[in-house]
Amino acid sequence: MALMPHQPNDLMIRKLDSIFPLSDEERGALQQLPILLKGIKADREIVGIGERPAQSCLILEGFTCAYKLSHLGKRQIMALHVPGDMPDLQSLHLAVMDMSIASISSCTVGFIQHEDLRRLCEQHPRLTAAFWRETLVDASIYREWLLNVGQRSAYTRMAHLVCEILIRLKAVGLVEKWSFQWPITQEKLADALGITAVHVSRTLQALRADGLIRMEKTQVSVPDWERLKEAGEFDPLYLHLQVRKGA
Amino acid sequence: MALMPHQPNDLMIRKLDSIFPLSDEERGALQQLPILLKGIKADREIVGIGERPAQSCLILEGFTCAYKLSHLGKRQIMALHVPGDMPDLQSLHLAVMDMSIASISSCTVGFIQHEDLRRLCEQHPRLTAAFWRETLVDASIYREWLLNVGQRSAYTRMAHLVCEILIRLKAVGLVEKWSFQWPITQEKLADALGITAVHVSRTLQALRADGLIRMEKTQVSVPDWERLKEAGEFDPLYLHLQVRKGA
DNA sequence: CGGACCGTTGAGGTGAGTCAAAGATAGTGG
DNA sequence: CCACTATCTTTGACTCACCTCAACGGTCCG
The missing domain is CATH 1.10.10.10 (Winged helix-like DNA-binding domain superfamily/Winged helix DNA-binding domain)
Structure with missing residues (x-):
């Protein structure tokens, strides 16, 4: 657990709101979302490939990455995450992790139960769209990295x-x-x-x-x-x- | 317009249902979804980077791909699509296309208005989850391709x-x-x-x-x-x- | 039958990999 | 505060997987 400069919910709200304008009611609902804070040292695995997490994480301070290994043990980092990102939001609908998430630097991470996210999405359909959109931007970044690495x-x-x-x-x-x-x-x-x-x-x-x-x-x-x-x-x-x- | 061996809606329903079991009511709603069929020759652009489509497409026959060009004009294909796939479902929430979609072979493509998809998702929240999940699997494939190309x-x-x-x-x-x-x-x-x-x-x-x-x-x-x-x-x-x- | 692709082959070139060692830096504990 | 270590970065020499260029052969189709 770590002290935060401001509420973790605020960072998430500001980020969602910046690209998907929210109503006061929606902001209020997000404000209520329970987020469990955790301080994590550098180079620690946060979620592992093959796991079935019951929560998603939110980066608050520091950097994390998503990666996989080839059979020769070579590692491909597929994404870097900065504060405000939700690296494994996908696990809300894809039961099994197909990649691992690890810290790159020491960082502060918030954990949100899937259960709570699901309830929130049911009650506020526009928030569903906002979270969906976040995962679509992640996908767009993967595409750009493919161009980068391939060409x-x-x-x-x-x-x-x-x-x-x-x-x-x-x-x-x-x-x-x-x-x-x-x-x-x-x-x-x-x-x-x-x-x-x-x-x-x-x-x-x-x-x-x-x-x-x-x-x-x-x-x-x-x-x-x-x-x-x-x-x-x-x-x-x-x-x-x-x-x-x-x- | 082309003749289809079976209703285009069926292909979509079967695919969604196979990984995300649907109720009869949901299947019925999908069955009603208007889909405009179009036959497309090989090597034609279907949606271009920078466009703001008002519809998403569904591959019914043949193959398509998503690609981008580097400044040197080198092309990276980021995904291949087979019948049943919805290559630009993302455009439902990301206004501007960040890649192009083109046919690889001659193919039959169905077009679904965003308007209709949005209405469907509002009325059937579980279908929202099913479509969201489809885009998450696309993202997972991009990640695997990154590992493939990178390592x-x-x-x-x-x-x-x-x-x-x-x-x-x-x-x-x-x-x-x-x-x-x-x-x-x-x-x-x-x-x-x-x-x-x-x-x-x-x-x-x-x-x-x-x-x-x-x-x-x-x-x-x-x-x-x-x-x-x-x-x-x-x-x-x-x-x-x-x-x-x-x- | 002739053109337009598409796939194959060969020879030579190069961007990035490998291996190895030395320097810089940061973290730890006494 | 410093000595000790581990980690990270740099450098040089050599290698190699894949690229480039160019020519040739196959196949399809009007």
């Missing part, structure tokens, strides 16, 4: 990933002046991009040499967003961030 | 893809004696696996030489399922086919 060079892939994380962190207010905390090792970047850790090292050096990113410890900053975007062939369409027309 | 050799990837298509076709009764129609060119296989068409040719030769697949024209057959499964590191868990316990 782009290591250099472009890396630039693309940095762009994505920047934008997603910006959406939850965790970016200041094009700079953000990102405690991720090169080995994990390698697993996310489908290259080796050695090649991640060389690729990051190239990006730094080209002035596209700057790194100090776990802090990443982007000196020239336009050039990084271009290098990463990044178009934020697939994140489906703005639904409100004209927003 | 496995061309040989393993190809074997895995053949396994997946076989199982999915089997589920809709389109496989007979480990053999099925699969009118797909090597160039499209290349785009789906993230390798070149030349390498697809060599990889298929290797699989044939090893006795894992046999091919005549557009017919593929699998002489030894167990060995192909092993070669492709294939575990059907991610397709989430059996929900009914003990089925």
